[in-house]
Amino acid sequence: MSDALKNIAIVGANLAGGYAAGALRKQGYDGAITLIGEEPDPPYERPPLSKEMLVHPDVSPKTLFVHPLSFYTEHNITLRLGVRAEALDLSGKAVTLADGSRIAADRIILCTGGHARRLNVPGGDLGNVHVLRNLADSRAIAAHLSPGKNVVVIGGGVIGLEVAASARMRGCEVAVVEAAPRLMSRVVTPEISAFLELAHRAKGCVMHIGVGVQSLHGANGIVRAVETTSGVQLAADLVVVGVGIDPAIELAKGAGINCGNGIVVDEFCRTSVPEVLAAGDVANQPNPYLNRRARLENVQNAQNQGAAAAASLLGAGEPYAELPYFWSDQFEYMLQAAGETVICDQAILRGSVESGAFSVFYLTAGVVTGVLAVSQPKNIAAGRRMVMKHSQPDPAALADESSDLRKLIG
Amino acid sequence: MAFVKVCTVGDVPLDQGLRVDMGPEPIAIFNLGGEFFAIGDTCTHSDWSLAEGYIEDGQVECTLHMAKFCIRTGKVKAPPATEAVKYYPVKHDGDDVLVDLEGGAYT
Numbered sequence: 070m071s072d073a074l075k076n077i078a079i080v081g082a083n084l085a086g087g088y089a090a091g092a093l094r095k096q097g098y099d100g101a102i103t104l105i106g107e108e109p110d111p112p113y114e115r116p117p118l119s120k121e122m123l124v125h126p127d128v129s130p131k132t133l134f135v136h137p138l139s140f141y142t143e144h145n146i147t148l149r150l151g152v153r154a155e156a157l158d159l160s161g162k163a164v165t166l167a168d169g170s171r172i173a174a175d176r177i178i179l180c181t182g183g184h185a186r187r188l189n190v191p192g193g194d195l196g197n198v199h200v201l202r203n204l205a206d207s208r209a210i211a212a213h214l215s216p217g218k219n220v221v222v223i224g225g226g227v228i229g230l231e232v233a234a235s236a237r238m239r240g241c242e243v244a245v246v247e248a249a250p251r252l253m254s255r256v257v258t259p260e261i262s263a264f265l266e267l268a269h270r271a272k273g274c275v276m277h278i279g280v281g282v283q284s285l286h287g288a289n290g291i292v293r294a295v296e297t298t299s300g301v302q303l304a305a306d307l308v309v310v311g312v313g314i315d316p317a318i319e320l321a322k323g324a325g326i327n328c329g330n331g332i333v334v335d336e337f338c339r340t341s342v343p344e345v346l347a348a349g350d351v352a353n354q355p356n357p358y359l360n361r362r363a364r365l366e367n368v369q370n371a372q373n374q375g376a377a378a379a380a381s382l383l384g385a386g387e388p389y390a391e392l393p394y395f396w397s398d399q400f401e402y403m404l405q406a407a408g409e410t411v412i413c414d415q416a417i418l419r420g421s422v423e424s425g426a427f428s429v430f431y432l433t434a435g436v437v438t439g440v441l442a443v444s445q446p447k448n449i450a451a452g453r454r455m456v457m458k459h460s461q462p463d464p465a466a467l468a469d470e471s472s473d474l475r476k477l478i479g
Numbered sequence: 480m481a482f483v484k485v486c487t488v489g490d491v492p493l494d495q496g497l498r499v500d501m502g503p504e505p506i507a508i509f510n511l512g513g514e515f516f517a518i519g520d521t522c523t524h525s526d527w528s529l530a531e532g533y534i535e536d537g538q539v540e541c542t543l544h545m546a547k548f549c550i551r552t553g554k555v556k557a558p559p560a561t562e563a564v565k566y567y568p569v570k571h572d573g574d575d576v577l578v579d580l581e582g583g584a585y586t
Contacts, residue, residue, distance in 0.1 A: 088558075114559075132525045132559075369545065372558060396543075446542030450533030475494075 075100040076173040077382070078164045080154045080320060081180030082106025084114055084368065085349030085375035087135035089178050092379035094144045102146045103172045105164065108203055109151040111138060116368060118207035119228055120398050123235035126211040157324040159344055178378050179321055179332060179340070179347040183314030183366070188223060192285030195292040198308040201228055213307040216240030221295045221305040223282055225252040227397045229311030230265065233274050234399040236309075244275040244303045246282055246295065256395070257410055261429070261441060264422055265399070272400055277301070316351045316364060329353065331364040336388035338378035348378040357390045358408055358438075358456065367395040392457055401425075405449045408439035408456040417467045420445065428452065435461045447474075454478045482570050482577035489574065491515065496530035496539065502580030506567055509550045511537060515571070517578045518553040519564030522546055529564070552586040 077093060079086045082104045090104050106112070117130035141148050153167040163171040185200035187193060199210050210232070214220070220236040222229045225247030237243045251262035252269075266276055281298035285308065295303045316331040327333045327341035331353035338346045338354065349371045356363040365374075370391050377389040396405040402425060413431035420427035428448040431439035437460045440452025451474035455462065462477035483501065491497045491510040498520050499506050505520040507530035520529050522541040529548060532539040538547045538556050546560035553566040565583035569576065 136561075368559075394545075447531060447533060450540055450542050 074098075074175050076103070076162070077101065077176050077178070078103045078105060078172045078174035079178045079180060080105050080164060081182055081349065081351075082108065082110075082112050082148065082150055083180055083182055083349065084112055084135055084371040085180035085182075085378075086178070087112030088372045088375035089180060089348060089379040090146045091136065091140070091144070092376035093383065094146070096380055096383050096385055098379075098383055101173070102144075103149055103164075103174070104141070104146055105149045105152070105154050105166065105172065107151070107153045108205075110134075110204055111141065111148060111150065112136065113204065114368065115202075118204065119201055119231040120235060122207045123211050123214060123232065124238050126208075126214075154320060157320055157345065159324055159342065162344075175344065176382050177345045178338075178375075178382065179345060179351065180349040180371075180375060181317035181320060181332075181347075182350045183316045185314055186310070186312045188282060188285070188310050188312070190282055190284050192287055192292065193310075195285055195287040195308075196290050197292045197306065198285060198310065200310050201232060202314070210307070210309060214239040214241055217242065218306045219304040220244070220307045220309065221246065221303050222309050222311060223295070224311035224313070225249070225276075225278065226255070226311055226313065227253060227395065229309070230269065230399050231397060232309045232311060233269060234272070236307075237269075237272050237274055238400070241307075242275075243273070244277060244295075245269065246277045246280055246297060246303070248279070248281045250279045252276075252278065255411075256406065257441065258413075258416060258429075260416070260422070261404075261410075264443070265404075268400060268402060268425075275303075277303075314350065314366065316353075318351065321345070321347070321351075330362075333362075336390070337381040337386045338374065338389060339381065346378045346382055348374040352378075354389065356393065358392050363393065365391065365393050367393065369394050392453060394453065401444070403444050403446065404441070405446060406439070406441040407449060407453045408437075409433070410439040410441045413438060415464065417464050419448065419468050420470055430455070430462075430467050432464065437462065451475055451478060481581055482568070482579050484572070484575045485517075485578045485580075486576050487574045488515070488571075488576060491576070494534045496532060496534065498528050498530035499578070502578075502583075504565075504583070506578065506580070506583075507532075507539070508569075508576060508578070509534065509539065511550060515569050515576050516550045517567035517569050518548065518550060519566075519583065521564070522548075522560060523555075523562040523564060524560040554586055 112135040121130040185202040220241045222233045283296045286294045318328045332347040380386040394407040415432040417430040426444040428442040437455040485499045507520040527543040547557035553564040568579040
């Protein structure tokens with residue numbers, strides 16, 4: 070470790086930032102660490118925001134904060150919360166904050182995440198139109214959910230469908246509007262989209278798929294209806310917009326760092342500027358499992374890439390190779406997916422879709438490249454290992470529910 | 480020390496787990512190559528049964544978020560969990576697996 074390294078600043082007090090800070094100490098770095106966050110809260114996990122916290126707003130979720138507050142004191146990590154980082158002053162070795170203060174920084178890890186996209190249509194800025202990215206958004210949405218309320222969810226991706234399920238579980242009348250021809254089209258195959266559509270319909274959600282949003286109508290500044298591109302008016306007491314995020318690249322761009330769908334990093338999480346690394350939702354990195362660059366917006370990546378960037382900064386890093394993995398809870402269905410779950414030349418179904426618990430293995434040239442399971446978590450554990458080991462199991466054995474998947478990993 | 484029978488050897492296949500809810504907390508019995516171990520069943524990260532987990536190299540991986548615990552000691556081996564689960568003393572009596580359900584402790 071270089072003697073010159075005395076101050077490290079992490080921008081983004083979130084899962085990636087929290088893990089990066091912890092990993093720096095674990096690796097033995099004993100200089101200053103400042104964790105800077107725009108939100109007032111210390112690093113927290115986002116999964117409960119669209120699920121537990123909407124369904125059971127009065128119960129604090131078991132998993133929310135990444136570390137207890139005492140962790141930061143014990144590890145001498147300075148938290149600068151509720152203040153936005155304004156710029157990176159690389160020649161002056163500092164991060165400047167919105168309140169005018171400067172944080173000394175020989176090295177910087179950018180975990181700036183993303184901004185939830187808003188709806189760019191007339192009425193998109195009416196009251197009771199929310200995105201869901203942070204704790205405040207989740208609390209605001211939860212406060213509006215009560216039996217009989219009309220909730221329109223715009224976007225049939227992971228966040229949109231989780232919000233739809235949570236709102237329905239709270240007794241709301243729920244409509245989902247998705248512009249693409251099918252649900253979660255970026256991450257699952259048409260068969261899985263169809264399963265999800267059926268599941269949501271069966272629970273009483275009204276699904277408008279392949280339909281865009283024309284405008285939002287309100288009264289006294291509060292949204293009252295959503296008008297679709299097919300001319301249908303949907304009554305709305307609350308609108309939740311879940312149409313993805315834009316990576317937060319402003320700081321990096323301002324410092325002349327190479328960006329393009331996020332902050333471009335190498336396999337060691339290094340940006341085009343030697344003093345700056347990046348991790349989490351914002352980092353665009355070559356992924357050996359997808360054979361292309363990818364910006365992974367999931368929990369496992371935020372956690373592990375944050376730690377990897379810290380190790381890399383201290384010269385102890387290894388090339389980071391994360392198998393993409395996400396999960397989503399919608400009603401009683403737990404969907405988990407790892408690897409490449411859209412492009413394949415063979416999809417092997419294990420179990421029956423109708424039963425609501427099944428797994429699908431995706432093969433390309435006979436090699437398992439992805440796995441998806443609905444309410445069969447153990448199969449994901451085996452499937453992930455198949456992807457990582459480039460297994461070539463007998464497709465008939467994969468489909469046979471009586472076979473032991475562990476024996477097919479090879 | 481009050482060892483009670485929780486299952487028989489045949490109830491837990493090789494490299495598998497079994498959830499037992501007979502004491503103060505549910506426990507997971509694991510069969511590692513014919514040797515039996517017992518640890519707290521509930522993942523300390525998010526409520527989920529470790530007996531349902533994936534067993535590899537003496538560790539159990541929670542199938543929900545992939546935290547790992549040492550089956551012999553209950554210690555955390557991979558995040559996102561940060562707190563260990565308890566381990567419990569195990570004895571055999573013929574084919575019966577006995578566990579001291581009151582004897583859970585952290586390593």
